[in-house]
Amino acid sequence: MRTLFISMLMLLVLLPGILAGAENQPAQLSPPVFFPIRPTEIQATVLFSSVSAFPYAHLILSVGTSSDPTVLDCTRGPQEIEAVNYIIEVLGRPDFMDERNIGSISAFYLLQGDRIRAKLFVGSGPTNQWYVSDILRIVDLGPRLSQIANVQLGPKLESARMNDDVEFKVHVDHQAYKLGEPIPLTFSMKNTGKLPKAITFMSGKRYDFVVTQAGREVWRWSARKMFTQHVSGMSLAPGEAMTFKETWPQTDSDGRKVSPGEYKITAVPAAKEFSHVVVDTIAVKINPQENQ
Secondary structure: OOOHHHHHHHHHHHHHHHHHHHHHHOOOOOOOEOOOOOOEEEEEEEEEEEEEOOEEEEEEEEEEOOOOOHHHHEEEEEEEEEEEEEOOOEEEEEEOOOHHHHHHHHHHHHOOOEEEEEEEEEEEOOOOEEEEEEEEEEEOOHHHHHHHHHOOEEEEEEEEEEEOOOOEEEEOOOOEEOOOOOOEEEEEEOOOOOOOOEEEEOOOOOOOEEEEEEOEEEEOOOOOOOOOOOOOOEEEOOOOOOEEEEEOOOEEEEEEEOOOEEEEEEEEEEEHOOOOOOOOEEEEEEHHHOOO
């Protein structure tokens, strides 16, 4: 009993100091709650980029277009904003197993002058901090490469891009399709250099296809899919290529059939080393059945 009494007495003496120390500890920040619920889709130019600990980045953007003027109004001209990439965390650390972080991590690799497409949010805290996610770098192929990349090659339409001795290609079979006709998609990565290329995948996802119309996302191959959550690596030997094939069933990501019109198809590699790469888009036309 004497030992128990002494222990309780020491606890009473030390408790105020323990509580005071806890109050002085820095608060663990959690991801903010966003409003409005619907973000705005933007096209912007990077004016300034700075990074700290991976994968966090601070950006100054000149936003040229915004899909929702109630979030950011660009109707009178470009708007300059400061933003950070939105990273989903678990226990205060970046969750590298969460697929939604892939597009945000891309901000870590952006440079001044890069042009991007992204989703823009505003935080609900007192600072009204801007956040960007789902970042895709816009690639200008230039006139010479455009003549090579976006040409009709027999029955195929191809688009290509080079990055660090790796050639990325995406192609479809035709420029026009019947309404409801499945559209085969092919994406390849080829090492054109003289040395092996190390490639790291943060999950079982190795690529993605995105279909847009008038700047709005319609279908994403990876939507509603589950991928193994482990990091894997491989080496792409000189001259070696990886090819991936999928089919767009002419539906949106919720399974609803799309309408006739013009659509753009983009391929995106999921390798960590090329998370900032977006292969130039291919335009396809879906014709009404009665016009066939």
